[in-house]
Amino acid sequence: MISHHLLLCATPAKALCCPDPAAGQASWDSLKRLVREWGLEDPARPEGIVLRTKADCLRICAEGPVLLIWPEGIVYGGVSAERVERILREHVIGGTPIDAWIVKRLPFRPAAA
């Protein structure tokens, strides 16, 4: 079972959302490290595993680094290594998104009944 899938536009080929590759790389390094250290990719985790993917562009292209979290379809902007830690703690683990950092919401179409 999968709990969340996190996609980070960290070091895009065309630096539209994140002109400073060092900021994106630091966010990605933090995301990878914390997901591992906090046991979020442990297959035995009761809530399901947390997947993380480094994306080249998420079609937001502003206010990066940009982090998209499924299943909520929430897009965070201005992501940093420090913000990644709080997003994981409060949103992914705690279930409460951090409204102040959300730049877009991309909900799925409701499933047909």
Ligand code: FES
């Ligand atoms: S370049 Fe990052 S979202 Fe498009």
